[in-house]
Amino acid sequence: MRRGRTLLAAAIVFAAALVAGTALTAAVSLSGGFERAADRADLPDLIVRFDATARGDVERRLAALPNVETTRYRTEFNGVWLQGGGGRATNGAVHAVEPGRRGYAIARGRDLRGSGETVVEAGVAREWGLEPGDTLSIAGGRLRIVGVSISPDNVAYPLAKAPRVYVDRRDLGRIGDDVNLALAWLRDPARADVTLAQARAVSFGLDDLRFITRDGVRVLIGQAAGIVIALLVAFSLVAVTTAGIMLGASARSEVARRLPSIGVQRAVGFSRASVVREQAARGALLAAPAAAVGLAAGALAMRGAAERLLAALNEIGPGAGLLWWLAGAWLAIVALVAAASAWPAWSATREPIAALLRGGELAVGKRPRRWLRPRPTSPSPPHNAGNRRLSTVSRIVSALGGGGGGLGALGARLASARRVRWAATVAVLGAASATLVLLLALASLLVSLRDDPGTVGKTYALTANLPPSAVAEVERIPGVAKAAERTAVEASAAFSLGQPLRLVGFARGAEDFEAPPLAEGRRRRAADEAEVGVGLADALGLRPGSRLAVALPGGREGRFRVAGVVRALENDGRIAYVREDRLDALGASGNTVVAVRLERGADRAAVGRGLGALGARPSEAAAATTRNRGFLGVLATVLRIVAVTVALVCLVVLAQALVLTARERRPTLALLRTVGAGRASIARVLAGACAAVLVPAALLGVAVEVLVLGPAVASLAAGYAGLSLAPTAGHLALAAGALAALGAAAVAVVARRVEREAVVAGLREEA
Amino acid sequence: MTVVRARAVTKTFGTGRAARTVLRGADLDVAAGELVAVVGRSGSGKSTLLHVLAGLDRADSGTIEIAGGRVDGVRDAKLTALRARAIGFVFQFFHLVPELTGEENVLLPTRVGSPLTARGSANGSLRRAHELIDRLDLRDVARSLPHELSGGEQQRFAIARALVNDPPVVLADEPIGNLDPVSGAVVLSLLRGVADEGRAVAMVTHQPEAAAIADRVVRLEDGRLVG
Numbered sequence: 005m006r007r008g009r010t011l012l013a014a015a016i017v018f019a020a021a022l023v024a025g026t027a028l029t030a031a032v033s034l035s036g037g038f039e040r041a042a043d044r045a046d047l048p049d050l051i052v053r054f055d056a057t058a059r060g061d062v063e064r065r066l067a068a069l070p071n072v073e074t075t076r077y078r079t080e081f082n083g084v085w086l087q088g089g090g091g092r093a094t095n096g097a098v099h100a101v102e103p104g105r106r107g108y109a110i111a112r113g114r115d116l117r118g119s120g121e122t123v124v125e126a127g128v129a130r131e132w133g134l135e136p137g138d139t140l141s142i143a144g145g146r147l148r149i150v151g152v153s154i155s156p157d158n159v160a161y162p163l164a165k166a167p168r169v170y171v172d173r174r175d176l177g178r179i180g181d182d183v184n185l186a187l188a189w190l191r192d193p194a195r196a197d198v199t200l201a202q203a204r205a206v207s208f209g210l211d212d213l214r215f216i217t218r219d220g221v222r223v224l225i226g227q228a229a230g231i232v233i234a235l236l237v238a239f240s241l242v243a244v245t246t247a248g249i250m251l252g253a254s255a256r257s258e259v260a261r262r263l264p265s266i267g268v269q270r271a272v273g274f275s276r277a278s279v280v281r282e283q284a285a286r287g288a289l290l291a292a293p294a295a296a297v298g299l300a301a302g303a304l305a306m307r308g309a310a311e312r313l314l315a316a317l318n319e320i321g322p323g324a325g326l327l328w329w330l331a332g333a334w335l336a337i338v339a340l341v342a343a344a345s346a347w348p349a350w351s352a353t354r355e356p357i358a359a360l361l362r363g364g365e366l367a368v369g370k371r372p373r374r375w376l377r378p379r380p381t382s383p384s385p386p387h388n389a390g391n392r393r394l395s396t397v398s399r400i401v402s403a404l405g406g407g408g409g410g411l412g413a414l415g416a417r418l419a420s421a422r423r424v425r426w427a428a429t430v431a432v433l434g435a436a437s438a439t440l441v442l443l444l445a446l447a448s449l450l451v452s453l454r455d456d457p458g459t460v461g462k463t464y465a466l467t468a469n470l471p472p473s474a475v476a477e478v479e480r481i482p483g484v485a486k487a488a489e490r491t492a493v494e495a496s497a498a499f500s501l502g503q504p505l506r507l508v509g510f511a512r513g514a515e516d517f518e519a520p521p522l523a524e525g526r527r528r529r530a531a532d533e534a535e536v537g538v539g540l541a542d543a544l545g546l547r548p549g550s551r552l553a554v555a556l557p558g559g560r561e562g563r564f565r566v567a568g569v570v571r572a573l574e575n576d577g578r579i580a581y582v583r584e585d586r587l588d589a590l591g592a593s594g595n596t597v598v599a600v601r602l603e604r605g606a607d608r609a610a611v612g613r614g615l616g617a618l619g620a621r622p623s624e625a626a627a628a629t630t631r632n633r634g635f636l637g638v639l640a641t642v643l644r645i646v647a648v649t650v651a652l653v654c655l656v657v658l659a660q661a662l663v664l665t666a667r668e669r670r671p672t673l674a675l676l677r678t679v680g681a682g683r684a685s686i687a688r689v690l691a692g693a694c695a696a697v698l699v700p701a702a703l704l705g706v707a708v709e710v711l712v713l714g715p716a717v718a719s720l721a722a723g724y725a726g727l728s729l730a731p732t733a734g735h736l737a738l739a740a741g742a743l744a745a746l747g748a749a750a751v752a753v754v755a756r757r758v759e760r761e762a763v764v765a766g767l768r769e770e771a
Numbered sequence: 772m773t774v775v776r777a778r779a780v781t782k783t784f785g786t787g788r789a790a791r792t793v794l795r796g797a798d799l800d801v802a803a804g805e806l807v808a809v810v811g812r813s814g815s816g817k818s819t820l821l822h823v824l825a826g827l828d829r830a831d832s833g834t835i836e837i838a839g840g841r842v843d844g845v846r847d848a849k850l851t852a853l854r855a856r857a858i859g860f861v862f863q864f865f866h867l868v869p870e871l872t873g874e875e876n877v878l879l880p881t882r883v884g885s886p887l888t889a890r891g892s893a894n895g896s897l898r899r900a901h902e903l904i905d906r907l908d909l910r911d912v913a914r915s916l917p918h919e920l921s922g923g924e925q926q927r928f929a930i931a932r933a934l935v936n937d938p939p940v941v942l943a944d945e946p947i948g949n950l951d952p953v954s955g956a957v958v959l960s961l962l963r964g965v966a967d968e969g970r971a972v973a974m975v976t977h978q979p980e981a982a983a984i985a986d987r988v989v990r991l992e993d994g995r996l997v998g
Contacts, residue, residue, distance in 0.1 A: 410875075410882040417870040675866045678827060679932070680855020681883035682848055759847070763827040767866065 010290065012660045016432075017294035017341060018301075019653040024333050025302020026649050032329045033310035037319030038222050041156035044320060045109035048076075048187035049196055049218050051157060052203065054210040056182040065206045066188060071199040073191045076104050077183040079173070086167055088124075088140035088149070091132030097166040098142060099185070100173040107187050108170070109320075112136055113151035116172045122147040126315065127160025128167040140169065147171065157221050160318040193218070201499075204555070214557065215496065220504050266349060267357055276353040280346045287345030288338050295337040299330050305645050411676075411685055415692025418669050419661065429661045430701045436654045437705030437743060442713045443647050444735040462518050464488075464599040466611065468620035471596075472511070478598055481614035483606030488514030491584050493594030498553035498561050503543050506575045507554060507562075507592065509584035510599075517599050518581065524548055525568030531583045534564035539577020541569045552580060556592045599625070651742060658694060658750040665693050666758050673758055674766025687755040694747040702743055706736060774939050774971035775801035775824060780833035781994070782819055793819050795994030796833070801973050803939065806966035808985035809975045815991045817975040821942045824973065825858050826850040838939045855883060859933030861962075863945035865925040867917040873928040874904060874913040880936050896935065903931040907961065923954025930961055941965055943974040947981055959984050 041047075050072075054062075059077050066075050079100040086096035106115065111126050113136030122140055129152045134140065138149045153170065161167045190199055196217050203215065262283070269279055303326065311321050322329070420426045467490065468478065478487040489511045497503040510517050515527065520537070525548030528535050536546050546552060552564045564582055572579050587594070600622075602611060615622040666673060673686060681689075714729035731739070782794040793816030801807045811817050822828040824835060826842045835842035838857035842850065854860075867876045881896035904913050907927040917925055926946060933941055943962060947955035955978075963984045966972040974981065982988045989996045 410878070414868070414871065414879075414882075421870055671866060672868050675868065676879070676883060677851065678825070678854065678860050678866075679880035679883060680851055680936075682851040685883040762829075764822050767827070767862070 012663060014290055014294040015656050016660055017291045017337070018298040019656040021295040021298025021333075021337055022302045022305075022649055023653055024337065025299035025330065026306045026646060027302075028299075028329055028333050029303045029306040029326060030310055030646075032326055033307075033314060033321050036322065037314045037317065038156060040320040040322065041109065041154055041318060042218060042221075045107060045154060045156050046105055046189075047156050047218055047221065048105075048107050049190040049193045050188040050199065050203070051107075051216045051221070052186040052188070052207075053080075053214040053216075054184060054186075054207075056184045057210055059181045059183045062183060062186055062210070065210075066186060066203070068206050069188075069199055069202050071190050071192055071195055071202075072188050074105060074189045076102060076107070076187045078102070078185040078187070079176075079183050080185050082166065084143050086128075086140065086142055086169065089132035089134040089138060091128070091167070093167050095166045096142070097168040099168065099170045100176050101170050102173045105187070105189065106170075107157065108153040108155040110151045111154050113149070115151055116170065117150070119172060119175045120147055121150045121172065121175075123151040123153045123170040124149055125161060125168040125170075126152050126154050126318065127162065127164065128169065130160075130315065131162055132167075142169065142171065147175075154318055154320060156318050158318065160316055163316050216504065220496075263352055266352060270353060270357045276350065279353055280350045283349035284342040284346035288342040291338045291341035292334075295334050295341075299334055299337075302649065303330055305649070309645060411681075411688040412692030412695065415665075415689035415694070416696035418672065418689070419665050419693035419696040422668070425661075425664070426697065429657060429697045430704060432657050433654060433697055433701030433743075434704030434708060436650055436657065437702050437739060438708040438713050439650050439705075440647070440654070440742065441705060441709040441731045441735055441739045442717060442729060443643060443650065444738055445709070445714060445729045445731050446717070447643050448732070448735065449729060462599075462625050464517050464601040464625050465608065466600040466602070466615065466622045467597040467625055468600060468615045468618070468622045470598045470615075470618060470620045472598070474618060474620075475511075475598055477618055478600060478615065481611055481618075483603055483608075483611045484600055484614070485603045485606075486514075486517075486601045488517050488599050489584055489596060490517065490599040491587055491592075491594045491596045493556065493587060493592045495554045495556050495592070497544055498555040499544075503540075503578070505540050505554065505578045505580060507556075507580050507582055507587060507594070509582050509587040511584045514599075515581070517601065520570040520572040523569045523571050525566070528567040528581065528583070530565075530567075531586045532564055533567040533582075535568045535570045535581040536566050537572035537575070537577035537579040538569055539572070539575070540579060541566075541577075543578065554580070556590060558591055558593060560590055560592070562586070562590045562592065597623075651746060654743060655746045655750060658698070658747055659753060661697055662690055662693060662750050662754040663757070666690065666754050670761075670766035674763050677763045678767065683755055683759045686758050687751055690751045690755050690758075691747070694751050698743055698747050702740060705739075706731065772803050773800045774803050774838050775799065775973060776834075776836045777820075777824060778834045780820070780823060780830045780835060782816070782823055782828070782830050792994055794823070794830070794833075797991070797994060797996045799824075799973070799989065799996055801940075801971040803971050804966060804969045805986045806963060806972040806974065806984065808982040808988045809973060809991055809996070810977060810982055810988060811991035813977065816994060817977075817991050818944050820991065820996075821860075821944050821973065821975055825860055825942050826854060827860075855880065855936065857938050857940055859936070859938040859941040861926070861929050861933050861941065861943040861946045863948040865917070865922075865929045865949075867925055867928060867932075869917050872914045872916055873909060873920060873924070874900065876917070876928055877904060877931045877935055880932060899937070900931070900935050903934055907931050921954065922950050923957055926950060926954065926958050927961065930958065930965070934965065939970055941970050941972045943972065945975055945977070947976070947978060952980075955980070 052066075056079070062077065063075065066072055081098045081100070082096075083094065084096040084098045086093050086098075101116070108123075108125075110123070112129075113123075116123055122142065124134055124140060128134065129149075134149055134152070136149055136151055139146050140149050141147075155168065158164050158168070188199075190196060196219075200215055200217070266279055266283075269282075270276075274282075307321075307326075314321050468474075470478065472489040475487045475489060478484055491507075491509040493507040493509070495505055495507055497505060508518065519527070522535075523538055524541075525535075534552055536552060540546065540552075544552070546566050546569070548566055548568055550566045552566055554562045554564070556562055564580065564586075570581070571577075598620075600611065600615070602608065612622045673681075673689070676685065676689065710730055714731075718729050777797060777799040779796045779798065780794050781792065781796055783790050783792040785791055793814075797816075797820060799807070799809075799820070809817050809820060819828065823830040824837065824842065826835075826837075830843055833843065837853060840849075840853045840857060842853065845853075867873070868879065871879065877900045878896060881900070904910055907930065909924060909927055909931065912920055912924055915924075917928075920928070926949075930946075933943075941962070946962060947958050950958060959981055962972055962974060966986070974985065976982060987998075989998045991997075
């Protein structure tokens with residue numbers, strides 16, 4: 005029996021370590037992916053794009069900047085025909101590079117050395133099945149692939165629309181001396197802002213000038229995954245905390261079980277310190293192998309999915325660096341179990357030795373605490389107490405249908421008799437079920453972020469590439485409630501050029517087409533007013549009343565007074581809503597479409613056909629994340645792995661609770677079998693015991709998710725947005741169904757074990 | 772009428788050199804209304820005999836019939852049903868469920884089995900339990916938990932529990948082995964009354980005062996019942 009208990013205790017450590025391993029791998033892999041890739045690729049501190057200009061001219065301008073250490077130049081050709089392996093594209097991006105620092109890392113093969121060679125970006129190699137040694141056709145010419153690169157200045161193909169390859173500039177002698185891309189490495193990257201301002205001053209005459217810093221690249225890459233990675237990392241942090249709670253509660257209940265033997269040790273002269281040391285050592289010995297196996301299993305389960313996710317973003321995993329994190333987690337788990345074993349032993353040894361010998365927390369021989377106790381009775385009780393004397397827990401179980409003529413209630417009493425363990429089990433299951441509900445809410449939120457523009461404050465459903473003059477015609481299409489012109493301009497902050505932002509303009513009277521919740525201030529009224537996202541406000545230190553200065557693509561500068569700060573999700577909150585006529589006045593060129601709001605119950609397809617008749621290609625209004633199916637599939641895999649892990653934890657915890665209850669109450673179960681209880685009756689007792697922990701755990705889990713986890717994850721992931729991770733009725737029903745199924749499985753397994761044992765074996769033990 | 776019939780029952784614990792045979796062809800008949808005391812020295816196999824009679828343990832060979840139902844060679848589900856219908860068991864250590872009051876312990880056998888097929892109505896079970904509690908003079912302590920009761924009270928509740936389903940057979944394993952003489956006398960008197968009502972009672976004991984109330988005393992020696 006002792007071996008079985010040890011295995012169960014090890015199982016709970018394994019389950020917690022599994023969660024920790026999964027979460028840690030996700031958090032470590034996803035959180036530092038960009039920095040790792042940028043460092044390995046020697047990503048420049050500043051990337052400048054402009055219309056083709058003579059290299060000498062650009063070099064002269066950049067050489068005037070004192071903070072610039074090194075520069076390299078490229079010519080980027082877009083819309084190039086590429087074919088190789090199993091893929092082809094007509095929108096390829098070919099970068100003609102020059103010797104020296106490249107700004108990309110070689111993942112396989114080698115870098116360019118001579119003519120007739122090309123290096124392909126890792127996403128292209130993966131999608132088209134290309135390897136070094138293969139041949140790639142570029143605009144009709146055939147080049148040998150010598151390497152595969154990781155280019156962290158953009159996400160990987162096909163998340164990036166264009167497949168990108170690199171060729172040696174000397175191979176393209178016909179392109180002359182013109183370049184359209186400059187990479188600059190700074191002596192002091194912390195002073196990038198100052199350098200940007202200087203660069204802007206010396207760049208007069210360059211057309212279509214766009215600057216982006218390394219920080220700006222990080223922001224742009226982050227937008228590709230939307231909020232998803234931040235949510236996963238935040239979730240992982242919460243999951244690790246949950247695992248810590250599980251470990252602590254489990255270790256504590258193990259020591260509580262050993263209290264009588266601790267009493268014996270004290271009685272024969274063991275000191276408090278030696279008892280505590282022994283308990284800590286026992287805990288550590290039990291935790292060490294279980295934690296190692298659990299962490300390894302969790303890391304292995306998550307590693308593949310995390311690496312695919314990182315690869316889609318052109319980021320690099322932690323590699324062997326993860327081992328240090330896992331080793332640290334292993335030490336933390338062993339230390340936590342040792343401490344959680346030592347503390348209750350230390351606390352218990354303060355009690356009189358006689359109390360320990362009586363069994364510490366045992367309910368037998370004690371009146372249960374008030375909330376578990378039968379209701380008070382009259383001095384001369386009538387004979388109807390059978391049902392009225394149920395404890396609070398068992399009455400709830402009976403009311404929920406687990407009563408089974410009183411056996412369910414009996415099971416509830418058996419489970420709650422050991423109060424400390426019951427509370428620990430409820431705490432662990434509560435934490436696990438809160439995680440499960442959070443996971444479901446997270447999955448729904450991801451779907452909403454992908455599919456439902458309402459999530460990001462958009463009240464329109466479709467956009468159409470039509471001129472503003474077509475608004476009236478669009479509004480005449482049956483099913484269209486309202487239409488308005490929407491212009492989006494990619495710009496940057498004038499005083500902080502590395503900070504990209506998006507200006508969105510609606511025609512006057514159509515401000516409510518896109519109205520994320522107001523966090524501060526008020527809605528815009530005047531033409532020179534703007535509502536800015538919290539992400540932008542945080543980056544630039546804006547508040548209501550501040551001035552937002554924007555550097556527009558054409559080189560002009562616009563200034564707006566901040567009327568309000570809104571919880572916008574789009575573009576990571578780096579967005580400003582302004583009046584469209586103000587953008588016109590500034591001559592800002594951007595992407596202009598007609599936003600279409602539908603009537604309730606309107607046929608979206610019919611409206612789409614109507615827009616098509618006007619010559620437009622209607623699009624679903626964009627939400628917050630990418631629409632790439634493969635990428636979303638990887639995310640779904642990550643969520644599924646975490647969900648399975650959490651379900652496994654629930655099953656282990658439930659089985660542990662039931663097996664311990666069944667073992668400790670062998671005489672009671674044997675007695676029931678003596679008076680005629682078969683497997684079904686025993687199962688009803690165990691179901692009651694199961695419900696006694698599951699019902700309060702589920703309620704606790706929902707409360708914890710709604711009040712703590714959901715807000716914590718949403719806030720950690722996107723403090724700039726008003727995300728809701730509150731569970732719906734569907735989520736709750738699904739989680740309850742999953743827990744009930746797990747409980748039923750645990751009951752069935754344990755009832756079978758009980759039935760296999762000879763009745764007399766239980767009767768031989770003193771009740 | 773014979774209600775308990777055991778023929779050539781054998782039972783061995785362990786295997787090989789560690790094997791110990793405690794029953795070697797034991798035969799026993801108990802008629803309705805008869806109280807049979809089984810005596811013998813400690814470890815002679817008295818409790819094992821009761822266990823195999825009740826189907827709590829399996830005999831290695833032999834035949835056993837209780838109230839017309841076979842105990843040997845039947846599936847566990849049938850045995851369970853037989854125990855529920857025909858056998859009341861009284862233990863030396865009472866085996867009251869510590870979380871249940873005395874009255875709830877008495878009602879426990881009425882709650883096993885499917886709620887849809889439970890024997891008799893809930894009211895009928897409750898009425899019978901109350902009659903037994905009154906008859907055994909336990910009404911004042913019916914709502915006490917076991918640890919609040921004396922040993923004699925606990926054993927009386929255990930007897931009430933054994934009788935609540937009105938079984939034709941009662942098996943008692945050292946029913947006064949853990950009681951003081953006064954409480955023991957009360958319990959013996961109750962068991963005598965149980966037999967006088969027409970039930971077959973088989974009682975394992977090593978105490979002379981217990982054997983004294985029996986209609987017949989049989990001795991377990993070398994695995995066989997004698998006398």
